[in-house]
Amino acid sequence: MGIAYKNFWSLNTDEAVVSGILRGNTNKDIEVLMPMNAQMKGIDLVLMNVKNKKTITVQVKGSRAYEPRPNEARNYGAGSGGWFFFPERIVSKATADYFAFLIYVLEESGKKGRRMIAPHLILIPTKVLQKKCKKHKNTHGDGRYSFKIWINPRRKEAFDFRDQKIDLSEFLDKKGFMLLNSNL
Numbered sequence: 164m165g166i167a168y169k170n171f172w173s174l175n176t177d178e179a180v181v182s183g184i185l186r187g188n189t190n191k192d193i194e195v196l197m198p199m200n201a202q203m204k205g206i207d208l209v210l211m212n213v214k215n216k217k218t219i220t221v222q223v224k225g226s227r228a229y230e231p232r233p234n235e236a237r238n239y240g241a242g243s244g245g246w247f248f249f250p251e252r253i254v255s256k257a258t259a260d261y262f263a264f265l266i267y268v269l270e271e272s273g274k275k276g277r278r279m280i281a282p283h284l285i286l287i288p289t290k291v292l293q294k295k296c297k298k299h300k301n302t303h304g305d306g307r308y309s310f311k312i313w314i315n316p317r318r319k320e321a322f323d324f325r326d327q328k329i330d331l332s333e334f335l336d337k338k339g340f341m342l343l344n345s346n347l
Contacts, residue, residue, distance in 0.1 A: 177225025
């Protein structure tokens with residue numbers, strides 16, 4: 164009797180990009196690992212400090228790049244936003260320690276006069292996200308959260324503007340990496 168081989172790996176592009184970003188922005192003793200099967204629902208990455216053996220699990224959510232609408236650029240300044248739409252239970256019943264929101268931001272270089280797409284990461288502890296959602300978010304459609312997250316790279320600020328404005332700046336890029344490193 165033969166063994167049926169299946170694709171046990173569940174890596175997607177957003178997870179690969181976040182892995183690379185985390186690898187370059189975490190302490191040298193921290194390894195970024197990927198579960199080898201799709202059975203670990205809600206956990207996309209595992210970070211482990213090889214010296215002290217502490218681990219943190221991460222749920223990755225990615226958004227494509229969006230051209231900012233003229234009124235968004237007037238209201239929010241430089242940068243652009245990302246959109247996330249998923250069932251409320253993804254947050255309320257999450258088993259991961261952190262959520263990583265990957266947003267590709269359209270940035271303009273004042274020096275070169277060019278536009279580029281740059282990935283930015285919001286690393287937020289799941290318990291903090293759950294509290295913010297409970298307090299500030301509404302469900303849309305069939306019980307789904309809709310996040311519209313704006314990132315202004317010049318001012319280093321991030322916020323969700325879909326329902327009530329939720330400031331996420333303390334979890335953006337370097338600040339998020341510092342928080343993550345301190346917990347490992």
